[in-house]
Amino acid sequence: MPITRALREAAFAGLVAAGLAFPILTLGTELDQSNRLVLEQRWSWMAISAALVCVGRFLVLILASAPTHRVARAPLVSPALTRLLPSVSVMALFLFPLVMLFWLGPQGSLKWINNYGVQILIYVMLGWGLNIVVGLAGLLDLGYVAFYAVGAYTYALLSTQFGLSFWLCLPLAGLMAASWGAMLGFPVLRLRGDYLAIVTLAFGEIVSAVLTNWTDFSNGKAGIMSIPRVTFFGLPFTASENGFAATFGLEFQAIHRTIFLFYLILVLALITHVVTLRLRRLPVGRAWEALREDEIACRSLGINTVNTKLTAFALGAMFAGFAGSFFAVRQGFVNPDSFTFMESATILAIVVLGGMGSQLGVALAAVVMVGGTEVLRELTFLKEIFGSSFDPSLYRMLLFGLAMVVMMIWRPRGLISSREPSVFLAQKKNVSGALVQEGHG
Amino acid sequence: MTRRWLDAPLLTIEHLTMRFGGLTAVNDVSFTVGRGDITALIGPNGAGKTTLFNCITGFYKPLQGRLALAREGVAPVQDVDALTRSGSRHKDGLYLLERMPDFEITRDAHVARTFQNIRLFSGMTVLENLVVAQHNVLMRASGLSLLGLIGWPRFHAAEQRAIDKARFWLDKIGLTDRADDPAGALPYGAQRRLEIARAMCTDPVLLCLDEPAAGLNPRESAELNDLLLSIRAEQGTSILLIEHDMSVVMKISDHVVVLDYGRLIADGTPDEIRHDPRVIAAYLGVEDADEAAGVLA
Secondary structure, three states, X not given: OOHHHHHHHHHHHHHHHHHHHHHHHHEEEEEOOOOOEEEEEOHHHHHHHHHHHHHHHHHHHHHHHOOOOOOOOOOOOOHHHHHHHHHHHHHHHHHHHHHHHHHHHHHHHHHHHXXXXXXXHHHHHXXXXXHHXXXXXXXXXXXXXXXXXXXXXXXXXXXXXXXXXXXXHHHHHHHHHHHHHHHHHHHHOOOOOHHHHHHHHHHHHHHHHXXXXXXXXXXXXXXXXXXXXXXXXXXXXXXXXXXXXXXXXOOOOOHHXXXXXXXXXXXXXHHHHHHHHHHHOOHHHHHHHHHXXXXXXXXXXXXXXXXXXXXHHHHHHHHHHHHHHHHHHHHOOEOHHHHOHHHHHHHHHHHHHHOOOOHHHHHHHHHHHHHHHHHHHHOOXXXXXXXXXXXXXXXXHHHHHHHHHHHHHHOOOOOOOOEOOOXXXXXXXXXXXXXXXXXXX | OOOHHHHOEEEEEEEEEEEEOOEEEEEEEEEEEEOOOEEEEEOOOOXXXXXXXXXXXXXXXXOEEEEEEEOOOOOOHHHHHHHHHHOOOEEOOEEEHHHOOHHHHHHOOOEEEOOOOOOOOOOOEHHHHHHHOOHHHHHHHOOXXXXXXXXXXXXXXXXXXXXXXXXXXXXXXXXXXXOOOEHHHXXXXXXXXXXXXXXXXXXXXXXXXXXXXXXXXXXXXXXXXXXXXXXXXXHOOEEEEEOOOHHHHHHHOOEEEEEEOOEEEEEEOHHHHHOOHHHHHHHXXXXXXXXXXXXXX
């Protein structure tokens, strides 16, 4: 592209940026000493943002037009690595808490195992669960968090009201969520595409509204407190005589419970993964993918599409139910604030960013999205640049948005966009994401 | 020439009517499809051919009419009437298609179809397309996928059989070396053949093809004729096809049914149809028999 044209386009982009920045950045309100709102003018902010956009656009145009010999676009993760990555990362994950414990000690490692390890793994599991519904079956579910809530409240209520143990409640929570998934699915799955998305969105809101307002049942906004904590198959993680530490002759430390929770969610996530992988190679899994590709063709081949959708919905809900009961046992407290639409949107973003249908992509996206949020909290040195009132974690949503825009341009089909065939005759060749359909409902 | 569609009907269509609002797409159409016949359904654009297909395969629920399919032998009229009165969908290999949802028509009555605009699973490989078509057989073998989940050996055997069957059809349509490529990456003619093979993987007794030769070149068209004839000869599947390409219709069909404006205007052997003045008029809108005969020849 000629320099002059690039300059012209860059100037235009700068102008647009200036126009957008004027109402958003230039005029700000601040409280003065006497607590009055005063208008503050920040013309330099507008100039800086316009200049940044202008230069950025210019560089993009110049670099994009440079005559590069582009070979076929290389996959983000090389095939050899893709093959090794799962087993290596599973091993690394099993060693992670122990390494952290020996390296940083029980106090220092808590943050890493809890905030990074457990938190990310919850979202990996939820992402994998939703991947069945959205990625494989192609059903857009905007209310996935409802099933997470069903699982969490199932454990919270059964344990506090009836004293049932976590190990009994875990499968019950999964079953409960799955039956809610099937119950919602039955009338709704006749809808397609946008209509299905809206109804699932509404269902998510209904569950949250019921939990907030039906105080007799769920104790409303106040939530359910003092939910029994997780035990080591009956041995509580306490300093008492019959506690975990005493039984195994260890010195009591709070981190034991966190490490146990880490392994618990790791195993739950791996179960989700293995079940999904196996199902993909079974008739029902192939039918899900066929459904995503073309529902009418499915019906012409004698596939009961309602049942197929229902199994996808119920199974996805079941894994959310498991994750929900884990959430409740980890927090010891649940209230409706944990199950907002924002959660559904985050889980969906993980699935979409990861590449719909790709297990590895979803795991990577969960690490980036959830780990990224945690990393933002760590960037305290930024306070020295931007002043002490600067909180980097407040910019989370802005960065999410930017990441989405960048993905749209750079990898519109997600991090891992190719699809692995479920069966092959001579040679396994991945299917390019360009041919794979996204599903219409 | 024997008239198999009268002596040994597979599918009996009686008084079929389908309306969309004020438009009558299919108007009181009755004919029979003979067992082992290749039946061609022809007619000008908008004559109601695809609507009739959609009624047979359950994608539309007809307003009126009866579609009785006998999987084996000839169903006595009193049996069909008894089943109609009983209110159930099928009994002893006799099916009333107008009562069944689309997927049951393929699964239980074994009527398979292809589409005018190809509907393959483009993001799945050629082999996967053929394996998905054997969904119901594999579902049974895998105990609704539950036994398959724990590695049930019977399922592995069933899956191997499914792959062997897919392999058979791949050899037949000449796509064995492309088995692991995505279906969406195949050339147009190969996609048409694959869609037919996929429909055949459901073990149909009646195969309904909606314009299988559309967009094919003369050589591919000739190959299609051979494929259809061999399906009929080897699998014993009866074929009902919509076609505009008269070279296909006249060469391979035993029985031709002509629709115009939703009505049945002629029904007979290709030779009879070629000389039927109503057909000639429908196709050309004129009475110039010589010119019309040239088109239909």
